[in-house]
Amino acid sequence: MPALPAHLDRDVALARDRANPLRDRRDLFLLPEGTVYLDGNSLGALPRAVPERLQETVTAEWGRDLISSWNTADWINLPRRVGARIGGILGVSGEDVWVSDSTSVSLFKTMVAACRLRPGRRAIVLERATFPTDGYIAASVARMLDLELRWCDSADPVAAIDEDAALVSLTHVDFRTGEMLDLPGVTRAAHDAGALVLWDLCHSTGAVPVDLVGPGVDFAVGCTYKYLNGGPGSPAFMYVAPRLQADLDQPLSGWMGHARPFDMELGYEPVAGVGRLASGTPPVLALSALEAALGVFEGVDPAELRAASLSLTDYFIELVDVRLGGALEVVTPREHARRGSQVSLRHPDAYGIVQALLARRVVGDFRTPDVARFGFAPLYVTHADVYDAVDHLVAVMAEEEFRRPEYATRNVVT
Numbered sequence: 001m002p003a004l005p006a007h008l009d010r011d012v013a014l015a016r017d018r019a020n021p022l023r024d025r026r027d028l029f030l031l032p033e034g035t036v037y038l039d040g041n042s043l044g045a046l047p048r049a050v051p052e053r054l055q056e057t058v059t060a061e062w063g064r065d066l067i068s069s070w071n072t073a074d075w076i077n078l079p080r081r082v083g084a085r086i087g088g089i090l091g092v093s094g095e096d097v098w099v100s101d102s103t104s105v106s107l108f109k110t111m112v113a114a115c116r117l118r119p120g121r122r123a124i125v126l127e128r129a130t131f132p133t134d135g136y137i138a139a140s141v142a143r144m145l146d147l148e149l150r151w152c153d154s155a156d157p158v159a160a161i162d163e164d165a166a167l168v169s170l171t172h173v174d175f176r177t178g179e180m181l182d183l184p185g186v187t188r189a190a191h192d193a194g195a196l197v198l199w200d201l202c203h204s205t206g207a208v209p210v211d212l213v214g215p216g217v218d219f220a221v222g223c224t225y226k227y228l229n230g231g232p233g234s235p236a237f238m239y240v241a242p243r244l245q246a247d248l249d250q251p252l253s254g255w256m257g258h259a260r261p262f263d264m265e266l267g268y269e270p271v272a273g274v275g276r277l278a279s280g281t282p283p284v285l286a287l288s289a290l291e292a293a294l295g296v297f298e299g300v301d302p303a304e305l306r307a308a309s310l311s312l313t314d315y316f317i318e319l320v321d322v323r324l325g326g327a328l329e330v331v332t333p334r335e336h337a338r339r340g341s342q343v344s345l346r347h348p349d350a351y352g353i354v355q356a357l358l359a360r361r362v363v364g365d366f367r368t369p370d371v372a373r374f375g376f377a378p379l380y381v382t383h384a385d386v387y388d389a390v391d392h393l394v395a396v397m398a399e400e401e402f403r404r405p406e407y408a409t410r411n412v413v414t
Ligand SMILES: Cc1ncc(COP(=O)(O)O)c(C=O)c1O
Pocket: 102, 103, 104, 105, 131, 133, 134, 171, 175, 200, 202, 203, 223, 236
């Protein structure tokens, strides 16, 4: 095997970690010793502050103070409070963000609300490579509102946008390839045609800073269990541009979105602002965990976050190129402007490769049909992790460990 170029050495990786201005953030997480965790793009690691906060919420707020905690612990305002924190990470006003439901439900609410703001227009445009739930929800919205579901190609989404488009709904960073779309450019083209835009930021927020205000994005939705580390099934956020909020008519108009829920009136009168996106009682335990988790982002400079992410993915790609010499295809774009915070490698035995790495305590995941995905959460993944992960990958490929019979059957969750 050719010698590794000096600049890719593990010592150089360690030096880069020492020079990272965000290096101390890793201590804010509880990470298992000896594991290289490259799956923060599926489930973020556990921030240290969460167990204590959950303990407090369960034993003191729920156990001792019981129902009075809706007022005394301000449970009722958790969706707004958590929304305000996420607004800080998104670079928008906290008043424009609401957190309450799963990503899928949040997509449903915002897609319907957007289409209702463009009556007379006939199409919802979304890309074929979208995350399945976005497509399934859009199909149902199209059936419900009698609209056309129009698929576009993510290489050129603008080609499918015309005067008939009510909504263009796209994923900013592709879950399979890690490719990042041109958010300002597509938003501009959609607006030029009179359509509204909705961006799914699941694979961006917390790792890839996005400017929503400059390009005038109308809606954004994103999960909080990936790079925001809110825990399994933590609720998603919805962003709505302030200019659209007064006319927002969302389809799940429950009592929590009413202007005066405890007046128990017969007629529905939505509260002003994004609070009208609420439907039912907020998930207090999940929101409490999420609120504590978001503390790890306090004071983080988005430019430093992006620089750390790109440095990690650059290093991973270069090591794979040099040490694996094309045995796995790097699917993720190499240009920074088109890359999120993950690197995807294509190989016919990708499932077995991911399992063999898992046995070596290097955690990535598999996406059908042939992609091994590695996510680089910039607050806790180090260059040394990257070096070690590729070292294990080299061993897995050299010994063909992915061929072991136990990897022939897929788990339910891959
Ligand atoms: C781009 C994208 N959208 C939506 C979802 C999932 O939605 P939900 O939170 O409703 O499961 C995911 C989950 O991985 C995703 O990657």
